[in-house]
Each structure stands twice: as C-alpha cells, then as structure tokens.
Amino acid sequence: MHCLFEDIGVQRGNLEQLAAVPTSRLLEASSAALHKITEGDASFLTFPITTVFSLVIDGIALPDYPVSAIAVGSCADVSVMVGTNKHDHFNACQTDSGEEDCRCDRLRSEKVHALF
Secondary structure, eight states, rough: OOOOHHHTTTTTOOHHHHHSSOHHHHHHHHHHHHHHHTOOOGGGGGOOOSSSSSOOOSSSSSSSOOHHHHHHHTTTSSSSSOEEEEEETTHOOOOOSSSOSSSSSOOOHHHHHHHO
C-alpha cells in the first residue's frame, strides 16, 4: 500500500510541500486512502467515517481528548470559548468506558498506519 504523502507528492516531514498541496487534492487523496483501507466496502464510507484525517492524542500538542481535558478543569480560567465545525464532536469524545470510540472497529489499524 502506498503512503498517503507519496500519493500527493509530499516527502514525509516536509511541511512546506504539504502546505502547498491544494485542499481539493488532499480531499481526493483522503477519499482514495479511505477506499483502500475499507477494501471498497461502501458501508464504511458513511458518516462519521468519511476521512482518514482526525485528531491525534499525542500527549504534547493535544494531551487528552478535548472533552476529557475540559472535564478535569483544563479550561477553568477560560471565560468564553466559541467555535464550531459540523462534526468535530465525533473526534473529541470517548465512550463511557473511557476507551476511544472508533465507531468502525472493522478498520484495520495497520492499514491506516501504512498510509502515513
């Protein structure tokens, strides 16, 4: 399987090249990658699994799921926070059990990792 960055002509880690890629090309590559991951099973290609891009809890830039971080007071000193994105909340939450809610457990993580 090809790396998503190779598909769009970007060397891994080259932010300048990535920034120069038109949004339309990123969306095309995302759709093609998702098609590869799902092995053409159209049942995967419905909301909320519509893109290979999502937030990454890395412990540094994003130390925890936003909803979890807010729940423990990380934003206690923020008076007002305003912003919206139609489906952002699906990437920001966890299940009641505390595990990541992946919504599509049939996706194989090794296929996703191979794209990057």
